Amino acid sequence: MRADALRNRTRIIDTAREVFREQGYDASLDEIAKRAGVGAGTLYRHFPTRDALLDAIMQTWVDRVEEAAEKALAFEGPPRELLLGWFDVYVGLISLHRGGPAKITSALGDPDSPIRTKCEVLTGAFERVMQRLRDADALREGVDTVQAARLVGGVATVADDGGLDAAAVRPLLVVVADGLLRA
Structure with a gap:
């Protein structure tokens, strides 16, 4: 070029x-x-196409997702804090642009989505965190990674649409985390 x-x-x-x-x-x-x-x-x-432009923009985002997952996996504290920390980061990653949480969350698991490859990177990072929790026997049986990511994405979408700040989002993420972890 x-x-x-x-x-x-x-x-x-x-x-x-x-x-x-x-x-x-x-x-x-x-x-x-x-x-x-x-x-x-x-x-x-x-x-x-608009999607081609979005794809180019999202490449640097993909790199951030990978770095964030590695940082989350390096955390050595309790499983609940690991999960909540990852949720906070995840919400931040998908909320960089207005409308992002809804667009990304609705594309998760959709093989026909134009941002499919980026969503696969995001889901892969989420899966690595979930696998660590499974290995520690901290996650409830049958928790599906894509469904968990959609739950957290739903919280991010509500925050994005309602203009909620991190302080208002955190209690919602606590409810999701507590529902995914073993009692």
Whole structure:
């Protein structure tokens, strides 16, 4: 890729991330092109669909997911604190952009989703944390990782839609964690 094309692509991604953070994933692509200082044709040449642009934005997010899972797995405290810490991080990861929790949570486990590969990374990270809890015999029998991720994603969606802060979200996550862990 030519240097100017690479600069345009990077500028589009950075601008889209900012616009999506402000306006949600349904923000105008023309607005993104305008703010990035490129024509709509340039944006569509790099990203023929909205999903292609989302995919590019989410790649750096994928790296953050992997780092967060490794950090959670390095935690050496009680299982409940491990799970709650992971839930806090998970909510933060899927809540980076307005509308993100609903979009990501609804795509979990959907093989036809355009963000399927990113959701698989997220689910894989969630599974590693859940497996650690299973290995410690701390998780209730039959807890499904995707269903647990959807529960936490539902809490994040409510927080996103209602403008709830972390202090209002934490008690909801405690209820979910307590329901997943052995008594």
